Amino acid sequence: MITTPEKTNYQETSTYADVMAFIDVAIAGEDAARLISMGKSVDGKDIPVVVLASPMVNSAEEAKASGKPIIYIQGNIHSGEVEGKEALQVLLREILKGDKKHLLDNQILLFAPIYSADSNDKMEQGRRPSQEDSPVETGIRPNSQGWDLNRDGIKMDAIETKALIQNIIVPWDPALFVDLHTTNGVWHGYSLTWAPSYHTAGQKAPYDYTWDKILPEVTDKVLEKDDVHLGPYGYFYTRREGWPIKSIYTYNHHPRYLVNQFGLRNRMAILSEAFAHERLYQRMNSTYAFVREILEFTNKNGQEMLRINAEAEQAAIDDVISDAGKVQKGVRFEMVPTDEPVDNYRIYNYLETTNEKGQTTYLRKPEIITLKDVVNYSAFKPTTSATLPRGYVIPQELTHIVEHLKMHGVTVETLTKNARATGEEYTATALNKSSRPFEQHNMATIEGSFSAAKKRFKKGDYYVDLAQPLANLIFYMLEPESDDGLVTWNFFDEYFQQAGLEEKPVAYPIFKYFELN
Structure with a gap:
C-alpha cells in the first residue's frame, strides 16, 4: 500500500507491474472496488480501470440505473507526466483504507491510473528536461504505435483510444472527465493549472458550470486546505510582449483533445496540468489535492451536474428539431480573450537586461509576483460557419x-x-x-x-x-x-x-x- 515514489524518496515512478500490484492489494476484500480492463494495449497489457461504488455496480447499465453521476479520471496519457498515475493510487488507498470513504456516498468513480500502459515502462533519463529528472527516469510520450493519445480523439487510430471511447465513454457515459497532465515548462506561479472543456460548436452550459462554479470552488478549497495555488492554464511570451506580460494563451479548441471532445458530447471535463518545474512529491501533492477537491465537489453537487448535462443534451436535440436549415454554427475557430481578465495572475518575476549583442532579454528571478488584469486568451469564436x-x-x-x-x-x-x-x-x-x-x-x-x-x-x-x-x-x-x-x-x-x-x-x-x- 506504499507507492513506488514513496518507497524511493520520490526518485522513481511506478512501473506497470507496480501499479497493478498496488491495485490488487488495495482492492483485495473490498466490496466497494473492483478491477475491469478497458482493453488490451499493443503489447498485450490490460489497461486497468478501478470501479469504485457503494453499493458496487456490476456493469455500466447498473451504474447509470443507479442515478448517481459517474466520474472518470485518468493519468498517464503521456507517460513522462507521471504524477496523475501516482496521485490516483494515493486516492485509491485513502478512499478504500483511509478517511475518504464518503466520496462514494453519492457518485461512482472510475480510476484509470496508467492509460498509456506500454509506453510507461520504456523509461530513460532526460526525457522531461523541465522536470529536472524528478523522477530520474520516465516513459515516452507516444504510444506503441507512435501516436500521441491526446491528439487522437477524432481519428481514433490508437488502440487505447478505441478502447476508451468504445468500452468506457460510450457505455458508462461519465458526467465528468478529468485528464491529468504536466505542463511542458512555462514558468507561471502556480503548482497546477486547469482548463475546462472548450465547447466551440457544443452547448455552453456544461462549460459555464465548470468555469464559473467547479474550478473556482475547487481552487479556493485547495488553497484553504493545502496552501497550494491553482490557476488557469496558459502560456505567455516575454519575447513578444516584453515584461511584464500582458496576456496568457490556452491550447487550441480541437476535439482531437479528449477534454475538448466532451464539450461536444454535452458533458463536463477538466484538464489538469501540474507545474513541471516542481519536484515529483510537490506535483503529486498538487494533483492529489486538485482531484480530491474535485471529488468532494462532485460528491456534493453531482445531481446538479447531471441536470445541466441532460439539459444541454436536450437543447442540442431541440436546436436540430427547431432550427435545422435556419441557423449557422461554427466549424472553424480562432482564439480570443475571455470577457474578464485574470486578476492577480501569479508569475515568476523577470529582470530586463541586455545581452552581448545589445538585444533586450529577460532573466527569471526567484520570487513570485502577481500581475493585474492579464488578458486571458481562453475563448474561441467562429471564423467559418455552416448551416445546421x-x-x-x-x-x-x-x-x-x-x-x-x-x-x-x-x-x-x-x-x-x-x-x-x-x-x-x-x-x-x-x-x-x-x-x-x-x-x-x-x-x-x-x-x-x-x-x-x-x-x-x-x-x-x-x-x-x-x-x-x-x-x-x-x-x-x-x-x-x-x-x-x-x-x-x-x-x-x-x-x-x-x-x-x-x-x-x-x-x-x-x-x-x-x-x-
Missing part, C-alpha cells in the same frame, strides 16, 4: 465512415426504401494536404462551396438523424470545412482522388439534408 442540418445521408459504399461514427456512439440508420432529400450539397474544388506529417497524417483542408440541392438516395444508403445526443460532435466530424473533422484527418482522401478532384470539381459525398422523405 436535420441530418446527413451517407452513400452505402462509405462503410468506413459509418463504422467510425458508430465507434463514437453515433446512431446511424439505413434507408429501407428509396428517398428524396432537400438540403445542401458541398462542391469541392481543391483538397490541400500538409507537406509535413502530424500524427502520421498529412492533414487536409478543403476548398469549395455549398449550394441548395435536391437528391435521390437508394435503399441501403445510410442516414444520420442529427436529433440525437451527439448532434454537436456529429456536426463537427461531418462538416467538410470543419477544422478537426473527418476531412481533416484524411477519411475522404481516397474518395476525392478516385473522383478526380485534381482535374475537376467533385461533390462531397455526404449530403446535408433539411428534409428526408
Whole structure:
C-alpha cells in the first residue's frame, strides 16, 4: 500500500507491474472496488480501470440505473507526466483504507491510473528536461504505435483510444472527465493549472458550470486546505510582449483533445496540468489535492451536474428539431480573450537586461509576483460557419465512415426504401494536404462551396438523424470545412482522388439534408 515514489524518496515512478500490484492489494476484500480492463494495449497489457461504488455496480447499465453521476479520471496519457498515475493510487488507498470513504456516498468513480500502459515502462533519463529528472527516469510520450493519445480523439487510430471511447465513454457515459497532465515548462506561479472543456460548436452550459462554479470552488478549497495555488492554464511570451506580460494563451479548441471532445458530447471535463518545474512529491501533492477537491465537489453537487448535462443534451436535440436549415454554427475557430481578465495572475518575476549583442532579454528571478488584469486568451469564436442540418445521408459504399461514427456512439440508420432529400450539397474544388506529417497524417483542408440541392438516395444508403445526443460532435466530424473533422484527418482522401478532384470539381459525398422523405 506504499507507492513506488514513496518507497524511493520520490526518485522513481511506478512501473506497470507496480501499479497493478498496488491495485490488487488495495482492492483485495473490498466490496466497494473492483478491477475491469478497458482493453488490451499493443503489447498485450490490460489497461486497468478501478470501479469504485457503494453499493458496487456490476456493469455500466447498473451504474447509470443507479442515478448517481459517474466520474472518470485518468493519468498517464503521456507517460513522462507521471504524477496523475501516482496521485490516483494515493486516492485509491485513502478512499478504500483511509478517511475518504464518503466520496462514494453519492457518485461512482472510475480510476484509470496508467492509460498509456506500454509506453510507461520504456523509461530513460532526460526525457522531461523541465522536470529536472524528478523522477530520474520516465516513459515516452507516444504510444506503441507512435501516436500521441491526446491528439487522437477524432481519428481514433490508437488502440487505447478505441478502447476508451468504445468500452468506457460510450457505455458508462461519465458526467465528468478529468485528464491529468504536466505542463511542458512555462514558468507561471502556480503548482497546477486547469482548463475546462472548450465547447466551440457544443452547448455552453456544461462549460459555464465548470468555469464559473467547479474550478473556482475547487481552487479556493485547495488553497484553504493545502496552501497550494491553482490557476488557469496558459502560456505567455516575454519575447513578444516584453515584461511584464500582458496576456496568457490556452491550447487550441480541437476535439482531437479528449477534454475538448466532451464539450461536444454535452458533458463536463477538466484538464489538469501540474507545474513541471516542481519536484515529483510537490506535483503529486498538487494533483492529489486538485482531484480530491474535485471529488468532494462532485460528491456534493453531482445531481446538479447531471441536470445541466441532460439539459444541454436536450437543447442540442431541440436546436436540430427547431432550427435545422435556419441557423449557422461554427466549424472553424480562432482564439480570443475571455470577457474578464485574470486578476492577480501569479508569475515568476523577470529582470530586463541586455545581452552581448545589445538585444533586450529577460532573466527569471526567484520570487513570485502577481500581475493585474492579464488578458486571458481562453475563448474561441467562429471564423467559418455552416448551416445546421436535420441530418446527413451517407452513400452505402462509405462503410468506413459509418463504422467510425458508430465507434463514437453515433446512431446511424439505413434507408429501407428509396428517398428524396432537400438540403445542401458541398462542391469541392481543391483538397490541400500538409507537406509535413502530424500524427502520421498529412492533414487536409478543403476548398469549395455549398449550394441548395435536391437528391435521390437508394435503399441501403445510410442516414444520420442529427436529433440525437451527439448532434454537436456529429456536426463537427461531418462538416467538410470543419477544422478537426473527418476531412481533416484524411477519411475522404481516397474518395476525392478516385473522383478526380485534381482535374475537376467533385461533390462531397455526404449530403446535408433539411428534409428526408
